[in-house]
Amino acid sequence: MTAPLVDFAAFSAASQLAIAVFIGLAFGFALERAGLGDARKLAGQFYVTDFTVLKVMFSAIVTAMLGAYWLARLGVLDLARVFVPETYVLPQLAGGALFGIGFVLAGLCPGTSCVAAATGRGDGALTVVGMFAGVLATGLAFAPLRAFYASTARGSLTLPQLLDLPYGVVVCAIVAIALAVFRIVERWERRAA
Amino acid sequence: MNRTLAIAALVLGALAAIGGSPYRAQHANVDAARLARAIAHEDDHVTALELAEWIRDRKPRLRIIDLRSEREFATYHLPRAERVPIEAIPSTPFARDETLVLISDGGAHAAQAWVLLQSLGYRDVYFLRGGLGEWLDDVMSPAKPSDLTRYFGGVPRATGDEAAYGGGTSAAVKAMRRRGC
Amino acid sequence: MSGAPLAADDVREVDRAASSHVQVTRAYADPYVAGVALGLVLLAAFVVMGRGLGASGAFASSAAGVVSAIAPRRAATNEYFARYLAGDGPWRDWLLFELIGVILGGFFPSILAGRFRFEIARGPRLARTPRLALALAGGALMGTGAVLARGCTSGLALTGGALLSVGSWLFIAVAFASAFAVAPLVRKAWR
Known part of the structure; x- marks a missing residue:
């Protein structure tokens, strides 16, 4: 039997939702413990003083990437059954650009804004409200956006496919880049302090 | 602590570089008897009219996979269809709970992709029996127009081959039909 | 601080502490350790559910739910919201429950660590x-x-x-x- 367990264990709908809450709890806990409920901490990154966000995000990506690769390699996890977010070049470029502006204005991202709101911060609550309004408004105005939204679709394209490199080589390269980036930002933080 | 984490990441990453492919997709597992039964029971395909109903009724988790070339896809494709080249089929991780419908020009590539996906463990997969030609003939320009024809903006067939296609389809589609797709 | 009345000096001490945010709160975790923990949570989601984490999807799902409650026809014909209304409906969405977990997972530890505070960062x-x-x-x-x-x-x-x-x-x-x-x-x- 290989993971994902959901394909084999036939969890009922209710138990899947219970798992969702449980995974969310751990997610929120990690974000809170890292201090990512504090908008000042997140915003500090864009003024080269506090790189907590980048460190947490990048080390989480590296951990899950290495874990997924090795579990798949050892036959525990079937990687082809894990849903890979799909690539839509232009919508993701435009969406990413808007998202970045919102990120710096709010000092929070969607997940961390929920943690900020849950730890008593008013700015977090307002970011949650803004997020909801933004999604609602964009959803209601979807008809004219539809063509753009569906444009430049590349399916579940991965970096190894794009670069025509073995999966493991890309994994190794990302680990190397992450460690190099950590070194650099540590130096910047020391300089800012 | 951080040093240990960094070293662990480096070692695991370096080993990954020489560790080989993590996908087991390449080693597909074919239950030939099961596939043969599915084919015999005609559980392997949908007709154009069935597919048209699925699209109209917004069947949940339906994905229409068009295997044709980018140019052919740009000329005409079914509503909600997405293009996935056949060589990308084995490495595209579709969700397990999705219903996949495969479309190619005449149906041969779609039928082959059906076997590939079955061998990779996807169960809810169908191909459009007669390919795009069947869609154009039975849904977009049938001899007797149905509700579905109107829904998709098709136009009933006039006499002979000079059918008029509606719904934004153009002379290029007519040409495609004449080529006998 | 027990029930004993505070001396004037003590009060000033507390004030100063509050204004410079030096309170009895536990320091945040090391970002790399927190990141590895977060990565393991993500990996657990891959292994158990075959999917990752999310946040904005929960917003989309609940927005779809709200639109569908107010204007069902509009929601059903809206291509963006319609897909969240399929299946078990927008309020039984996996990501929505995950996000509820995130909120609880942020709330309880912040109380335990003495970091919960009504403020505007x-x-x-x-x-x-x-x-x-x-x-x-x-x-x-x-x-x-x-x-x-x-x-x-x-x-x-x-x-x-x-x-x-x-x-x-x-x-x-x-x-x-x-x-x-x-x-x-x-x-x-x-x-």
């Missing part, structure tokens, strides 16, 4: 009202961006980053680049 030169306006505007921009990009920092960047999705890395690069580009313009808000 803002830069030293920014008043409360403009800070809240920025939060609202920033949230709305992120909402629109997340719809277009089909995800946010959790669902697209973290999840897809770990699975080497091209779109995810594209999103990470562009989002950070645009944030760095805009940061000098809103320097007053944070510095």
Whole structure:
């Protein structure tokens, strides 16, 4: 039997939702413990003083990437059954650009804004409200956006496919880049302090 | 602590570089008897009219996979269809709970992709029996127009081959039909 | 501090402590350790559910639920919301329950660590009202961006980053680049 367990264990709908809450709890806990409920901490990154966000995000990506690769390699996890977010070049470029502006204005991202709101911060609550309004408004105005939204679709394209490199080589390269980036930002933080 | 984490990441990453492919997709597992039964029971395909109903009724988790070339896809494709080249089929991780419908020009590539996906463990997969030609003939320009024809903006067939296609389809589609797709 | 009345000096001491935020709170975890923990949570989601984490999807699902409650016809014919209404409906969405977990997972530990505090996190030169306006505007921009990009920092960047999705890395690069580009313009808000 290989993971994902959901394909084999036939969890009922209710138990899947219970798992969702449980995974969310751990997610929120990690974000809170890292201090990512504090908008000042997140915003500090864009003024080269506090790189907590980048460190947490990048080390989480590296951990899950290495874990997924090795579990798949050892036959525990079937990687082809894990849903890979799909690539839509232009919508993701435009969406990413808007998202970045919102990120710096709010000092929070969607997940961390929920943690900020849950730890008593008013700015977090307002970011949650803004997020909801933004999604609602964009959803209601979807008809004219539809063509753009569906444009430049590349399916579940991965970096190894794009670069025509073995999966493991890309994994190794990302680990190397992450460690190099950590070194650099540590130096910047020391300089800012 | 951080040093240990960094070293662990480096070692695991370096080993990954020489560790080989993590996908087991390449080693597909074919239950030939099961596939043969599915084919015999005609559980392997949908007709154009069935597919048209699925699209109209917004069947949940339906994905229409068009295997044709980018140019052919740009000329005409079914509503909600997405293009996935056949060589990308084995490495595209579709969700397990999705219903996949495969479309190619005449149906041969779609039928082959059906076997590939079955061998990779996807169960809810169908191909459009007669390919795009069947869609154009039975849904977009049938001899007797149905509700579905109107829904998709098709136009009933006039006499002979000079059918008029509606719904934004153009002379290029007519040409495609004449080529006998 | 027991029931004994505070001396004047003690009060001043407490005030000073409160104003400089030196309170009895536990320090935040090391970012790398927290990151590895977060990565293990993400890996657990891959192994158990065959999917990653998310946040903006829960917003989309609940927005679909709200629209469908107010204007069912409009929601059903809206191509963006309709897909969240299929299946078990918008209020039984996996990501929505996950996000409820995130909120609880942020709330309880912050209480336990003495970090829960009603406040408005803002830069030293920014008043409360403009800070809240920025939060609202920033949230709305992120909402629109997340719809277009089909995800946010959790669902697209973290999840897809770990699975080497091209779109995810594209999103990470562009989002950070645009944030760095805009940061000098809103320097007053944070510095």
